[in-house]
Amino acid sequence: MSIGNSPSDDRPSVGRALAQARIAAGLSIDEVSTSTRVRVPILQAIEQDDFSRCGGDVYARGHIRTIARAVGLDPEPLVERYVAEHAGEIAPAPVTPLYEAERIRSEPRRPNWTAAMIAAIVAVVGFVGYTAFSGGDDGGTSAKATPTATTTPPPSQSPQGNGVPKPPSPSNSAIAAAPPGKVTVKASAAGGTSWIQATDGNGKQLYQNSLKKGESMTWTDDKKIKLVVGNAGAVQLFVNGKDIGLAGDKGQVAHLTYTPGDPSQG
Template identity: 40%
Template sequence: MSARTRVREALIHAIERDDFSQCGGDFYARGHIRNIAKVIGLDPETMVHRYDELHGGVPLPVRAASVFQADTPIKIRESRSPNWTTAMAVALAIVVVFGVVKMMGGQETPTAEVRPAAVPAVPPPAASAAPSPSRQAASLATGKKGEMVVFQVRAERSSWIDVTEAGGRKLFSGMLEAGKTSVWKAKKGVKVTFGDGGAFLLRVNGKNLGTPGPSGQVLTRSYGAPAPRSR
């Protein structure tokens, strides 16, 4: 019987004694009963029904809905339309904050104009780039009485020049364009550096001095009252 039903011999002996504890549960016990009933020529379903009557009855059918029902109900959040009033309020607040920040910190800081070295600097108020004949005559007169040095230079061709007062105050530094005449006056004297000695014609206190030096040579000259001196 064990070989034909593939049920262990000890389990068959226990079933014969109405001991179904070794079957592993009602499901397996019904399976063993069906196999044994087929081999010995009994109706399997009748024998299983007899087993259910003797061991608690037929199990009640189980609904799938009860098996898969969740212990905790799932709350599905209802979709709501966006709150446009709140969104507009937030947007308006952002615009106001941005405007305040723009007004408080958006002013541009003025930057000082950096003048290139190659561009002639504007002479001080005391000096005049192109004085009128009357002002030049007054300067010459002042030079004779008050030991003022009137330094006049004319550029025959564009070249660089640096004019410094004897006290160290810068009067001019930059390019003097060809054909341009400039006049500066200072107490005690001036110190002049020429980028090209042959590019300029000089007059000091009304006296014509010609060119300060050879053409193409960088020179430094000092002119004091009452007569110019070279070094």
């Protein structure tokens, strides 16, 4: 079984490119394993261009994409290089059909609680409606509804007296400024998924995970907020209530520090 081609200095192999990006991002094997849920032995083998532990080409490509995003690389060129160099070398894992069969058999056993709740609600509403309409039959007469005058003033008689609705009061900015003497940083994954690590002024880790597209996180500290941002071109930053733009370029790993009185990139 082939373990991979020897990388050249100007064109590293798939495994070496992932390893170099991880080291540049200041991440350990265990940290990447935690954020991607790819086991440590598989990560170590992939960085050595040994894809035999992946269980097949499909799984190998999936692991490459996940790891590349975690360390701030564009996954597609790496997947294309893997296909050109390794496709067809790894036999698919034999456990997949068994797993699929077990998953398919287990699904019909789940009770359909939603349908049961809807049926119960319909039954209660029907009973209440029947009781309301049949309640007057006992005395031989039915009650008649008496129209009542509405007390709601028309638009021309609104409390303002001029017929013009009161305009809504202006809302505050969606990005709150930091309290005095503190620094507040908000990261929003506007352009795609990015791996982010945030620590406070005492070195305490506040966050370490992949931020998916459309998600955002906010951190506040008395001294400073330090960020490591993978795929920096996908992350929009707001510091102390001000939009300072993207954290960096697409695929770049950015190391940033912000303090009270910013936004000036540290």
